[in-house]
Amino acid sequence: MNARTHETEGGLGTMDGSVTPVQETGLAAGPIVVEARNLRKVFTPQDGNPPVVAVEDVSFQIRRGEFTVLLGPSGCGKSTTLYMIGGFEKVSGGELMLHGKPVAGPGPDRGIVFQDFVLFPWRTVLGNIMFGLEMMRRFDRAEIRARAEHYVQHLGLAGFENAYPSTLSGGMKQRIAIARTLATEPEFMLMDEPFAALDAQTRDRLIADLSRIAGEQNTTFVFVTHDVREAIRLADRIIVFSPRPSRVVQSIQVTLPRPRDSYDPRLLEIDRELRSLIGRHAPDDPAS
Numbered sequence: 001m002n003a004r005t006h007e008t009e010g011g012l013g014t015m016d017g018s019v020t021p022v023q024e025t026g027l028a029a030g031p032i033v034v035e036a037r038n039l040r041k042v043f044t045p046q047d048g049n050p051p052v053v054a055v056e057d058v059s060f061q062i063r064r065g066e067f068t069v070l071l072g073p074s075g076c077g078k079s080t081t082l083y084m085i086g087g088f089e090k091v092s093g094g095e096l097m098l099h100g101k102p103v104a105g106p107g108p109d110r111g112i113v114f115q116d117f118v119l120f121p122w123r124t125v126l127g128n129i130m131f132g133l134e135m136m137r138r139f140d141r142a143e144i145r146a147r148a149e150h151y152v153q154h155l156g157l158a159g160f161e162n163a164y165p166s167t168l169s170g171g172m173k174q175r176i177a178i179a180r181t182l183a184t185e186p187e188f189m190l191m192d193e194p195f196a197a198l199d200a201q202t203r204d205r206l207i208a209d210l211s212r213i214a215g216e217q218n219t220t221f222v223f224v225t226h227d228v229r230e231a232i233r234l235a236d237r238i239i240v241f242s243p244r245p246s247r248v249v250q251s252i253q254v255t256l257p258r259p260r261d262s263y264d265p266r267l268l269e270i271d272r273e274l275r276s277l278i279g280r281h282a283p284d285d286p287a288s
């Protein structure tokens with residue numbers, strides 16, 4: 001089976017459970033657009049409580065056009081890492097480079113989608129999608145409408161253009177949030193567990209649709225999840241985080257053909273190996 005390429009000698013991780021350094025190979029097509037080197041983030045509470053090391057020492061590379069998933073258990077610093085890429089959180093140590101320059105702050109090149117949809121209840125579906133485009137102040141009204149209508153179709157929202165978010169399901173709301181961000185055509189789509197609150201069936205359809213859409217866009221996706229199966233269905237590359245103190249355990253390429261079926265035996269095999277890798281780095285593991 002050659003469904004994915006291990007990038008470290010000896011397969012996924014090492015037998016003794018120690019953390020394997022990540023070795024990037026030049027297998028992927030695109031140039032490196034994001035690079036973290038010994039990235040660190042410490043939160044210092046104002047109330048005198050001790051500092052929290054959210055990200056201990058994280059190194060990885062993201063290539064243009066790749067769908068990259070940051071995978072790891074809750075609390076390991078995935079969101080914090082994503083927000084540093086987005087420029088919403090400052091870096092405490094190490095380096096975080098975007099096109100070879102340190103991330104200086106947020107920018108329209110990086111669109112973000114959160115788990116909790118932040119939609120305007122007083123705007124229709126189309127109005128919500130138009131919002132991001134209006135903020136850009138780059139297009140006239142007709143262009144904004146045309147673009148928004150395109151993404152309505154693209155995200156399967158046709159027929160709901162004039163509905164208000166409160167009348168729609170969680171899955172539909174998340175489609176609106178994704179459409180609104182994609183419509184601005186950012187270079188990067190940063191997504192923080194966008195499907196975590198959805199029921200299994202809705203989530204399944206959204207994963208399939210996002211996988212298809214990602215294949216049609218030039219966008220570089222950086223998607224955070226703690227769900228192994230979701231990661232494998234979506235990713236070209238999975239960057240596996242250990243529990244806190246967080247490090248990158250492994251960076252693997254997933255080359256399974258799309259669309260990916262959850263029950264494909266090759267997918268299940270990667271699922272099994274990833275779970276075993278993550279398990280070896282669990283906090284109750286004396287080897288970790």
Ligand code: ADP
Binds near residue numbers: 077080
């Ligand atoms: P993940 O997304 O992997 O679940 P997070 O990046 O949200 O993890 O958080 C990593 C750690 O940093 C957690 O222990 C969390 O409680 C802590 N943390 C996150 N944001 C803050 C903050 N603003 N202030 C203090 N601690 C924080």
Ligand code: MG
Binds near residue numbers: 075
């Ligand atoms: Mg998170």
